[in-house]
Amino acid sequence: MSxxxxxxxxxxLARCVALALLxxxxxxxxxxxxxxxxxxxxxxxxAASVTQQAALVxxxxxxxxxxxxxxxxxxxxxxVVQALGxxxxxxxxxxxxxxxxxxxxxxxxxxxRVVCSTDTGDxxxxxxxxxxxxxxxxxxxPPVVVxxxxxxxxxxxxxxxxxxxxxxxxxxxxxxxxVLGLSLDWLGRHLGAxxxxxxxxxxxxADATGIVLARRPGRLEAGQSLPAELLPHVGAAQAGxxxxxxxxxxERLAGFTRAGPPGGRLFVAVDAPVPDVMSxxxxxxxxxxxxxxxxxxxxxxxxxxxxxxxxxRPTAALLDAARRWSAGDLGARARVPGPPEGSFGRLAAAFxxxxxxLGRQRAELLELNTTLEARVAARTRDLVxxxxxxxxxxxxREKTEGELRQAQKLQAVGQLAGGxxxxxxxxxxxxxGALDLLRRRLGPAQAGAAALVENAAQAAERGVRLTAQLxxxxxxxxxxxxxxxxxxxxxxLPGLVAGMLGRDIAIRxxxxxxxxxxxxxxxxxxxxxxxxxxxxxxxxxxxxTLSIATANVLVPDDVPAGPGVSPGAYVAVRMGDTGTGMAxxxxxxxxxxxxxxxxxxxASGLGLSQVHGxxxxxxxDVRIDSRPDAGTTVTLLLPRATxxxxxxxxxxxxxxxxxxxxxxxxxxxxxxEILDERxxxxxxxxxxxxxxxxxxxxxxxxxxxFDVLLADYVMPGMNGVAxxxxxxxxxxxxxxxxxxxxxxxxxxxxxxxEAIMRKPFTIAQLDERLQxxxxxxxxxxxxxxxx
Numbered sequence: 058m059s060x061x062x063x064x065x066x067x068x069x070l071a072r073c074v075a076l077a078l079l080x081x082x083x084x085x086x087x088x089x090x091x092x093x094x095x096x097x098x099x100x101x102x103x104a105a106s107v108t109q110q111a112a113l114v115x116x117x118x119x120x121x122x123x124x125x126x127x128x129x130x131x132x133x134x135x136x137v138v139q140a141l142g143x144x145x146x147x148x149x150x151x152x153x154x155x156x157x158x159x160x161x162x163x164x165x166x167x168x169x170r171v172v173c174s175t176d177t178g179d180x181x182x183x184x185x186x187x188x189x190x191x192x193x194x195x196x197x198x199p200p201v202v203v204x205x206x207x208x209x210x211x212x213x214x215x216x217x218x219x220x221x222x223x224x225x226x227x228x229x230x231x232x233x234x235x236v237l238g239l240s241l242d243w244l245g246r247h248l249g250a251x252x253x254x255x256x257x258x259x260x261x262x263a264d265a266t267g268i269v270l271a272r273r274p275g276r277l278e279a280g281q282s283l284p285a286e287l288l289p290h291v292g293a294a295q296a297g298x299x300x301x302x303x304x305x306x307x308e309r310l311a312g313f314t315r316a317g318p319p320g321g322r323l324f325v326a327v328d329a330p331v332p333d334v335m336s337x338x339x340x341x342x343x344x345x346x347x348x349x350x351x352x353x354x355x356x357x358x359x360x361x362x363x364x365x366x367x368x369x370r371p372t373a374a375l376l377d378a379a380r381r382w383s384a385g386d387l388g389a390r391a392r393v394p395g396p397p398e399g400s401f402g403r404l405a406a407a408f409x410x411x412x413x414x415l416g417r418q419r420a421e422l423l424e425l426n427t428t429l430e431a432r433v434a435a436r437t438r439d440l441v442x443x444x445x446x447x448x449x450x451x452x453x454r455e456k457t458e459g460e461l462r463q464a465q466k467l468q469a470v471g472q473l474a475g476g477x478x479x480x481x482x483x484x485x486x487x488x489x490g491a492l493d494l495l496r497r498r499l500g501p502a503q504a505g506a507a508a509l510v511e512n513a514a515q516a517a518e519r520g521v522r523l524t525a526q527l528x529x530x531x532x533x534x535x536x537x538x539x540x541x542x543x544x545x546x547x548x549x550l551p552g553l554v555a556g557m558l559g560r561d562i563a564i565r566x567x568x569x570x571x572x573x574x575x576x577x578x579x580x581x582x583x584x585x586x587x588x589x590x591x592x593x594x595x596x597x598x599x600x601x602t603l604s605i606a607t608a609n610v611l612v613p614d615d616v617p618a619g620p621g622v623s624p625g626a627y628v629a630v631r632m633g634d635t636g637t638g639m640a641x642x643x644x645x646x647x648x649x650x651x652x653x654x655x656x657x658x659x660a661s662g663l664g665l666s667q668v669h670g671x672x673x674x675x676x677x678d679v680r681i682d683s684r685p686d687a688g689t690t691v692t693l694l695l696p697r698a699t700x701x702x703x704x705x706x707x708x709x710x711x712x713x714x715x716x717x718x719x720x721x722x723x724x725x726x727x728x729x730e731i732l733d734e735r736x737x738x739x740x741x742x743x744x745x746x747x748x749x750x751x752x753x754x755x756x757x758x759x760x761x762x763f764d765v766l767l768a769d770y771v772m773p774g775m776n777g778v779a780x781x782x783x784x785x786x787x788x789x790x791x792x793x794x795x796x797x798x799x800x801x802x803x804x805x806x807x808x809x810x811e812a813i814m815r816k817p818f819t820i821a822q823l824d825e826r827l828q829x830x831x832x833x834x835x836x837x838x839x840x841x842x843x844x
Contacts, residue, residue: 128159153175164233198222490731569608604632680694720769752787794827
């Protein structure tokens with residue numbers, strides 16, 4: 058029995074040793090693969106290095122040839138050389154004494170005759186013949202022609218002839234040439250300096266026939282032929298890499314390329330020994346192999362120890378546990394060394410699972426009872442969080458729906474305002490015009506009638522203001538922005554509102570000394586300020602203080618940018634009162650149309666809506682700061698104007714001949730009556746066609762005597778914009794004024810703001826507009842709208 062157990066243990070140990078050896082095989086294979094991969098990478102880097110070095114040598118060679126070209130061009134510009142006379146030898150010798158790279162200089166005419174030379178025997182003619190032949194064979198005149206190799210004579214050493222053609226072609230198609238004998242000894246030293254730091258690398262420069270011109274360092278001398286491995290690559294068009302066998306029998310990699318003028322008559326190569334690059338890698342591979350062998354021996358020794366530990370000892374542990382279980386000790390556990398996935402581990406786990414079954418079931422039941430309450434609480438928290446999230450989403454949806462309803466309501470009001478503007482403004486034009494004429498014609502003895510006219514005029518003005526507020530709120534009002542002095546506007550405000558405020562309200566103004574001009578419609582701004590003054594008065598029934606201030610503002614530096622304001626320069630008007638203030642829910646609705654906290658019938662609810670619409674349409678914004686019993690401050694931000702302030706009004710012109718075109722008979726008659734009242738000579742036209750006929754007849758009779766064309770926008774057949782454009786073509790000197798009750802209309806971009814006047818208008822407004830138009834020296838060719 059003991060022998061059987063011994064043989065089984067020996068077989069188990071043998072299997073452990075075999076497994077240790079097999080475990081070493083992958084490491085050996087990986088080591089061999091890494092060695093191969095590293096050698097390939099080193100070889101690739103070496104090829105890239107010699108190719109890059111060859112390119113550097115080629116660049117140096119190109120610089121040498123460029124220097125030769127510049128020197129040849131300089132010599133060719135000498136007067137004695139251009140004359141091709143023999144007297145240039147002395148100048149060439151003096152020049153050669155200052156040029157170490159060159160062994161000789163010559164000038165050869167197109168026939169091959171040496172005109173002058175630094176050589177005593179004029180023996181550079183042989184070099185020039187090859188240069189002249191290459192020059193004639195070239196399709197285009199090259200900047201430098203590379204000649205052939207010339208053996209050394211005395212201390213000069215070998216040279217390379219370089220030719221620089223100059224002058225005009227002779228009848229045979231040839232040119233004179235400056236021949237420079239480049240010293241190849243100097244060339245070798247010069248090019249070898251760049252490779253001084255690259256250990257083991259050599260370079261060689263050869264001509265197109267493979268004759269070595271320069272090499273450093275190496276056994277080849279100038280005039281010898283290139284190695285057989287490089288000769289096939291001399292004529293190659295592209296750079297590349299070749300494999301050589303060095304003088305020491307070692308493998309070398311050579312990177313080669315072509316140099317010289319177009320055609321590449323020079324061959325450049327740089328080579329380096331391969332073993333020098335691989336020696337360190339071979340040593341690392343040897344060390345790695347040694348370590349793998351030692352690791353294999355260590356693995357076998359560890360396998361023997363593992364056999365003793367993980368075979369014999371687990372067996373003894375299982376037998377001991379079996380004896381205890383057979384004695385009734387179910388709490389005993391078989392504890393064997395080694396991993397639980399092994400044979401002994403799985404056997405011990407099975408035995409232990411048999412003993413632990415009942416205890417595990419009882420432990421699971423206790424754990425279930427313990428965690429049930431915690432899981433219920435977690436689920437409850439999840440449900441509460443979901444309910445809260447749902448409530449937040451419901452609130453957000455209700456808010457979004459409210460904003461949508463508000464936007465739809467505002468859109469409906471805007472459409473309504475735009476729809477009624479034209480007809481209502483036409484009616485108001487007749488009413489206000491008639492009342493204005495009556496007011497001017499009533500004398501002091503008719504005070505009762507004048508009071509009635511004044512009451513009717515105030516009611517009509519309220520209608521005009523209500524229409525303007527609707528259009529401003531809907532942002533459909535056609536603004537006429539101009540550079541406006543807000544200090545003057547605010548300074549005149551106390552005199553305008555003193556009567557409506559009473560004695561219980563004090564007005565304080567604070568005007569910025571260097572206030573910028575604001576780009577805004579002055580009339581609309583004045584109406585907005587009056588609305589704010591009336592609101593402040595109603596908020597202070599027991600009296601108080603109304604403060605009005607102006608200031609320059611930079612956004613976002615001084616005032617945080619809001620949704621309607623972009624960064625830039627603005628002019629601010631701040632109006633504050635010491636009244637009752639507003640609660641937050643009232644403040645949130647102040648810009649809504651028809652919203653008011655005043656008694657029914659005392660306010661339209663459009664005042665702040667008009668202020669808000671005017672500010673936004675002008676490119677600015679409105680901010681309101683208010684708290685209950687702490688007063689209210691309204692800030693108007695208006696864009697800064699870049700132009701100059703409007704010029705003061707001049708005298709109102711009289712006696713103008715004005716053509717009035719309007720399809721509404723009542724409006725047309727009222728307009729003509731007003732013009733006649735102001736001393737002008739109006740001529741009426743019922744539509745655009747009749748107006749053009751009148752202009753054509755006037756042009757034929759008088760050459761064009763009308764001063765102004767006053768045209769309504771909406772007319773049958775042709776609108777007022779088209780009429781103005783055609784009238785300008787007939788009488789270019791005539792001014793044009795478009796009068797419209799529409800908030801928006803097509804073609805307004807072709808007219809300037811000064812050429813548009815809104816209905817209804819007063820006599821004073823008409824006088825001011827005519828005065829402004831006639832003040833211009835000449836009529837505009839293509840006026841453009843400004844608002």
